[in-house]
Amino acid sequence: MSSPRILVVDDEADLRELLEITLLKMGLDVDSAETLGEARAFLAKAEYALVLTDMRLPDGLGIELVREVTALYKGTPIAVITAYGSAENAVVALKAGAFDYVTKPVALDQLRIMVQSALRLSTAQGGQAEPEAGTPSRLIGNSPAMQSLRAQIGRLARSMAPISITGESGSGKELAAREIHAQSSRASKPFIAVNCGAIPEALMEAEFFGYRKGAFTGAAEDRDGFFQAANGGTLMLDEVADLPLAMQVKLLRAIQERRVRKIGATAEEPVDVRLISATHQDLAKCVETGKFRQDLFYRLNVIELSLPPLRERLDDLGILAGAVLDRLAGPGQAKLGPQVLETLAAYSFPGNVRELENVLERALAFANDGVIEVGDLSLKSARLAEPSAASMPAQAPVIDVPAPAAPVASPMSAAAPAGPDTLPSNLPEYLEQVERDIILRALAQTQFNRTQAAQLLGISFRQLRYQMQKLDIHAPED
Numbered sequence: 001m002s003s004p005r006i007l008v009v010d011d012e013a014d015l016r017e018l019l020e021i022t023l024l025k026m027g028l029d030v031d032s033a034e035t036l037g038e039a040r041a042f043l044a045k046a047e048y049a050l051v052l053t054d055m056r057l058p059d060g061l062g063i064e065l066v067r068e069v070t071a072l073y074k075g076t077p078i079a080v081i082t083a084y085g086s087a088e089n090a091v092v093a094l095k096a097g098a099f100d101y102v103t104k105p106v107a108l109d110q111l112r113i114m115v116q117s118a119l120r121l122s123t124a125q126g127g128q129a130e131p132e133a134g135t136p137s138r139l140i141g142n143s144p145a146m147q148s149l150r151a152q153i154g155r156l157a158r159s160m161a162p163i164s165i166t167g168e169s170g171s172g173k174e175l176a177a178r179e180i181h182a183q184s185s186r187a188s189k190p191f192i193a194v195n196c197g198a199i200p201e202a203l204m205e206a207e208f209f210g211y212r213k214g215a216f217t218g219a220a221e222d223r224d225g226f227f228q229a230a231n232g233g234t235l236m237l238d239e240v241a242d243l244p245l246a247m248q249v250k251l252l253r254a255i256q257e258r259r260v261r262k263i264g265a266t267a268e269e270p271v272d273v274r275l276i277s278a279t280h281q282d283l284a285k286c287v288e289t290g291k292f293r294q295d296l297f298y299r300l301n302v303i304e305l306s307l308p309p310l311r312e313r314l315d316d317l318g319i320l321a322g323a324v325l326d327r328l329a330g331p332g333q334a335k336l337g338p339q340v341l342e343t344l345a346a347y348s349f350p351g352n353v354r355e356l357e358n359v360l361e362r363a364l365a366f367a368n369d370g371v372i373e374v375g376d377l378s379l380k381s382a383r384l385a386e387p388s389a390a391s392m393p394a395q396a397p398v399i400d401v402p403a404p405a406a407p408v409a410s411p412m413s414a415a416a417p418a419g420p421d422t423l424p425s426n427l428p429e430y431l432e433q434v435e436r437d438i439i440l441r442a443l444a445q446t447q448f449n450r451t452q453a454a455q456l457l458g459i460s461f462r463q464l465r466y467q468m469q470k471l472d473i474h475a476p477e478d
């Protein structure tokens with residue numbers, strides 16, 4: 001069997017030679033072109049497992065080749081070599097469909113990592129441009145929005161370009177990120193999702209980059225961070241807008257250098273991580289208000305993937321509800337009674353698919369013989385959707401379900417001040433009690449619907465879940 005063949009396109013003889021030698025040593029066959037014209041001639045004659053092109057060539061720009069290869073040789077990944085610090089070129093190339101990039105001076109360890117990743121792509125998918133038709137997706141739904149989303153994911157899975165996923169809370173951002181990873185050549189490596197809003201600022205650097213034994217008090221042994229844990233795979237930065245500015249600087253550096261340094265280590269180590277970020281906030285607005293760095297935004301936001309809210313794809317309600325019930329009760333064991341789907345379609349689902357899951361889980365607990373009736377639903381009447389010809393029954397029903405007994409906030413203990421002028425005797429304990437009290441009140445108000453409680457409190461579902469775990473708050477049936 002012949003070795004995979006790589007096409008190198010560069011007019012600088014020294015660099016070309018270095019690339020050729022490195023690739024040959026990896027057991028690969030190499031063709032070299034000095035110009036776009038020569039590269040086109042090679043491409044017309046042979047199939048390549050990777051094209052690696054410089055950006056400036058005597059007869060044009062490498063980006064032209066990126067566009068041509070992306071359009072004409074769909075199964076062939078193309079990567080570009082960009083000048084150091086030229087984030088713009090790298091981002092433009094990735095947007096145009098480049099698989100990846102390396103910066104000059106070319107670090108050979110990074111080059112090898114990139115080439116291996118391109119080779120995995122051609123072996124994993126046999127050089128196909130799209131994932132095989134019929135591959136089951138985790139993202140359920142047949143609405144046009146979901147079909148287009150799945151097609152985009154299929155294309156995005158084939159590149160290293162950082163993706164920024166936007167969408168309301170619970171709309172499936174993490175699920176989409178997992179799907180991209182699962183369809184990529186990185187699927188056999190880890191997918192690590194990090195909730196940036198849930199990590200205390202003081203621990204962030206250690207959590208992201210790891211530390212060496214003895215780096216600080218309590219560092220009893222070497223520990224990897226998220227970047228090392230996700231090496232070869234995908235790192236999802238969820239709620240990325242919550243990253244403090246100091247951490248944004250460090251993250252930007254790690255992305256630019258593709259290297260990280262553990263706290264207490266002297267040397268940096270290369271990391272091969274595909275980044276996916278997600279937020280339910282408007283990141284561009286965060287840049288305007290100075291909360292998020294422009295340069296990091298530019299690096300993370302190379303490709304945008306936007307998830308539609310559930311209320312904009314109500315056609316999917318039936319299939320989603322069916323899948324959720326099958327998962328909760330076993331296949332075919334539970335179903336929706338008359339008018340339930342219409343009732344659900346009249347609700348605006350601010351918490352999206354997650355809220356649908358919560359609503360059905362709760363309803364199933366009230367349901368007789370696995371048949372959910374309208375009365376088993378506990379939807380907030382205030383949140384019913386604006387009427388829309390497609391989805392609304394004539395009258396939006398108002399459903400009031402008695403709240404199951406939710407724990408009631410306990411009175412403040414001795415840590416609390418006796419009056420407005422007295423100070424608490426133990427501030428952390430006091431603050432914890434205040435937080436617990438507020439969370440419990442929000443949960444009681446929403447009949448323990450965590451999605452709605454998080455909304456009431458203006459925090460994300462994950463933040464609420466994290467705080468509940470921290471404060472040891474459980475749902476009544478837990």
Ligand SMILES: Nc1ncnc2c1ncn2[C@@H]1O[C@H](COP(=O)(O)OP(=O)(O)OP(=O)(O)O)[C@@H](O)[C@H]1O
Pocket residue numbers: 138139140141167168169170171172173174175176238280320353354357460461462
């Ligand atoms: N299209 C879908 N098909 C099936 N399940 C879905 C879909 N979209 C979301 N879900 C389910 O909804 C729940 C929430 O999804 P996910 O955690 O991906 O949302 P998110 O947008 O990342 O939420 P958050 O903004 O709170 O982090 C999960 O249980 C997920 O499996």
